[in-house]
Amino acid sequence: MPIPGAVVVGQSGGPTAVINQTLVGVVQACRARPDIFTKVLGAVHGIKGIMDGKFHDFAAESDAQLELVAGTPSAALRSVRHKAAPEDGKRIFARFQELGVRHFFYIGGNDTAETTHLINEYARQAGYDLNCFHCPKTIDNDLRVTDHCPGYGSAAKFVAQAFMGDNLDLAALAGIKINIVMGRNAGWLTAASALARQFPDDGPHLIYCPEADFTLEAFCRDAEAVYRRLGRCLIAASEGIHGPGGSDIVDLGEVDSHGNKQLSGSGALGDVLANALKKHLAKVMPEKKHRVRADTFGYLQRCFPGVVSEVDAREARQAGSAAVAAVLAGERSGSIAFRRPSGDYRVETFVTPLQTVAKETKPMPRDFLTSAGNDVASARLLPYLRPLVGALPPVGRLALG
């Protein structure tokens, strides 16, 4: 039997459309066992809220209100990007001691797993008895160990629908369209654009992920070839694409507290690609004017209300309740992961040590891309991806011939 005590749950890192499902999964599973979980406190702005003594007592929340919050995108407890330092650990345990906290659940990505791991280590060193769990979330789908990450399916659905719409738009007015998709190190979200393809000539016609090196020369050549063949070309490019050896395509300079470069919230990469392509086409096809446009999907991808994968929402809830179940089963720490037994789509959760998820991320396997590196390998990617996203809006076309 786990030691009874108060619970602190927090959210950290970039929000997703279903991160509150995980929060409510933790809260409701804890509320079901008041003998063990004597109180459920939400840390406002993650560990910053713990240190500042800012908590939300979930006792005040009705089940109906929690369901409404679960279906609302972004982090209801608010988020933070802060890596715990040893002196933070001291402040955190002082606060935990004061409140009688024996269970800590932290929902986030690899940086959050790292902080959860550090807090777990600091607790051991301090001899403070604490169950310490990380619940996964990230639209990037780049956590190690787990088959996939809650948050990804919904963001992938947004990207797929956005490309479906843009593919139809471009078919109506022709030209070249480049869309920049989130994903600093992993191409998972960009690869999801492939779900937009329903007819043989549908875009995206080219897909560039960070798992393959990118050069402007090859990009211009690829796009020109599609454009000559179809009269249009729809392109998906990850914000994280880079040249050989990891060299930058655009250098934006800004870096966050985890050392991550700012890639989103700027249209710079899209404009660089569009301008390079305009210049190229003016040289090789000078006989006509070319319509080249770039959109950067930006933050719309991660918290769009109303475009949510049902599977993703369900599994995000499960990631929360599984962490509580692990505590009840006597586990002391870990990160919740998913695995997918073969056969029809279903998932199981399991607990993996925190340090197996912390810090580093996992790229998409290289063989999910074609060897040329300018498209996905559909036979590999789509069976993995489709169940996570679920049904997309039906689309019809006229047989224009």
Add this chain to the structure above:
Amino acid sequence: MPIPGAVVVGQSGGPTAVINQTLVGVVQACRARPDIFTKVLGAVHGIKGIMDGKFHDFAAESDAQLELVAGTPSAALRSVRHKAAPEDGKRIFARFQELGVRHFFYIGGNDTAETTHLINEYARQAGYDLNCFHCPKTIDNDLRVTDHCPGYGSAAKFVAQAFMGDNLDLAALAGIKINIVMGRNAGWLTAASALARQFPDDGPHLIYCPEADFTLEAFCRDAEAVYRRLGRCLIAASEGIHGPGGSDIVDLGEVDSHGNKQLSGSGALGDVLANALKKHLAKVMPEKKHRVRADTFGYLQRCFPGVVSEVDAREARQAGSAAVAAVLAGERSGSIAFRRPSGDYRVETFVTPLQTVAKETKPMPRDFLTSAGNDVASARLLPYLRPLVGALPPVGRLALG
């Protein structure tokens, strides 16, 4: 009784999420009266398809397939941006004569109404007996005469949901976020961001439309004030904002065949606003780092599948069937418009002369904005707007205090 003959229907200008509803409205209403409408032909790429002899015979399409197409965003017949010149008129009537066309329906915005008007004039001059109707569509909602335009409600819904998500995202991680919304001359779509507000501190906190002059100085001052008060600031800015006297904020240079400047498909304006604000905050609040991001919604707004206003879809269908009904009622030419009798929301259609819609657009009334020009006047705007967009996804929050 109108003169029996073949029908040509086409789509022109930027596509919308519901423009195929209007197409199917025309086609189905014509198919119901084969005695008058002997054949229904779709012009592929609008009048370009007529001149090139590229038609789609709707006889081949089942009702079920037409319904699927009606629910699919973008122009199923493909679109065009081409203003009819007198010599085009000659080619068009030669083709119409050959095919026995007596009814022409052209779906589009003000440029399309202008082309419909020109074709109608050329037909009269040539003594060619032709019923000539324009069916309205535009996400910009800027056509003259009509109360509102099919296509706007769905684009407004997308913008509202995007701002709902971004408001939640920004509340989780704080900072300043600027979103650039489509709308060259009219702020209607940008104004729709106001629908995202559900709680008193919800964003967008500032809304800039082209109907009020914009200066970077006032913008930086406004944003700083909100940011100091709430710790965050969400901003909606139209791509068409301009300085006093219509001066450019950013000069992108590219111009289309109607003399319209390219504003979308580039992140330039967002980056200019974000950089100006970063510089301003570094000066007036040098004590901390400021997170300032900009996203440009771009083409996602106009053809996003799965985010469609039901009212908009229904009225778009009605715009098509009303044009056919006008022909059956003995009208010779015109543009379909909507009016809204007072009381509960309902609409009626009527026919307005083509030249009352052609060419010029209509901005949003200035009193839909506050006198300071940095927000909408909610009491004016929202009763007009809400029925066009319909229900938005429910959102819940924790009472964090």
